Amino acid sequence: MSINSAMLAGVSGLVANSSALAAISDNISNVNTVGYKRSQANFQTLVSGNSRNATYAAGGVTAQTRQYVTQQGLPQSTSNTTDLAISGSGFFVVTEKPEDLQSSDARAFTRAGSFQLDNLGYLKNEAGLYLQGWLVDDQGVITTDPSDLSRLSSINVSNVGGAAEPTTRVAISANLKSSQAVSAELPGYNAATNSMAMYDAELGTGVKPDFSIQIPASDSKGGKRTLQVDFLKSNVPNQWYAEIRAVPASDVVTGAGLSNGQLKTGIVAFTPDGRLDSSATTLLDADDPVLNFGASADGAPGAGEANWATGLGIDDQEIRIDIAGGAGGLTQYDSPSIVQAVNTNGTAFGNLTNVEIDEDGFVTAIFDNGISRQIAQVAIATFANPDGLKATNGNAYRVTMESGTYSLKAAGTGGAGAIAPSTLEASTVDLSSEFTGLIITQRAYSASSKIISTADQMLEELLSIKR
Structure with a gap:
């Protein structure tokens, strides 16, 4: 009807x-x-x-x-470095629990990137969903997998402890006074039996150097070590006797030919115009000016070699000392002996101060000693038909027949959008x-x-x- x-x-x-x-x-x-x-x-x-x-x-x-779902909201800048937005296609992969994930545990996908560190150090958004990514391996390499969700892990920064980097390179910029008077102690100088490393004013031993340069260095544990380069004017024009030693001498164990913490001995020579004459300099190899330190656990060092002291318990180390380059290198002009700069790499132990995420999704831990270390890369999931995804609680989505299967990608590759750090996508x-x-x-x-x-x-x- x-x-x-x-x-x-x-x-x-x-x-x-x-x-x-x-x-x-x-x-x-x-x-x-x-x-x-x-x-x-x-x-x-x-x-x-x-x-x-x-x-x-x-x-x-x-x-x-x-x-x-495919409609993108306006990006809004924030002051939080772990706030993330995706500029383009894709979704963050998230889980409801951070640890002990199994292949049977459900994964969800979201554009809500308001991530913060929880009490365990995991990145979690306001809905309580944990951000997933590829973690760095023991070799410092991040390997992405475009199809296997089980290869993803919850990103955690609490297990990134303090970090230290050993010194591997030193650049010295200094001048030695060309008109320096020859020391009255020069005739008694001998690098092996009466050296500058032996100098002690109170005991009246050794030979007082005309000039010294101290070099701060960091060992494999971030401990602070000091190296010193001593110079003594020779009676041969444009030449100086030089010794490199550890201060204190107890920091090293040396082999035959070295004593009192000596690491290298030789001549530093200059050209008539005051520049370093590498061909006549014997203190360090002109082509490879490297100091080699054996580990504390190594056996007795050979002749002319040095190990870190056993009590230090630190690893072996190579330090390249550049006296021919740097800002000005080592020179000999008729002006006062002075150190312009001693530039070293390596850092002492540092604590985690911040976490940053870049446009490629790399999560980087920042330490207060200047070191930065990549710890993970955020994974981006894309779908053939994002509008076919099924909405779930927490402003997230699940895979359906209409959406098609996911494809995992690094940000900015293969059609995945770039990550905008310190940004949130508005409704x-x-x-x-x-x-x-x-x-x-x-x-x-x-x-x-x-x-x-x-x-x-x-x-x-x-x-x-x-x-």
């Missing part, structure tokens, strides 16, 4: 507009939710099987709610559109109710015929 069909069409209108109201309500309530994607109820007609000459029967309307909700839709939905709902009340009046008229 046409009146009945009209009433049922009105009911379908009420149901459809109720769904539209629910979608609008969700949108308005999530206007400030990071990474939220607006939903919209799309209406379609329901048509009954009417023939051309039959009485018309209303079919009504139905609503299908769709979430626009895609436009309040002006939602309030306009709210008014329209309210009127449509009222109109559908009028259909039902009108059909009810007509049925009442029909029933009154019998009276």
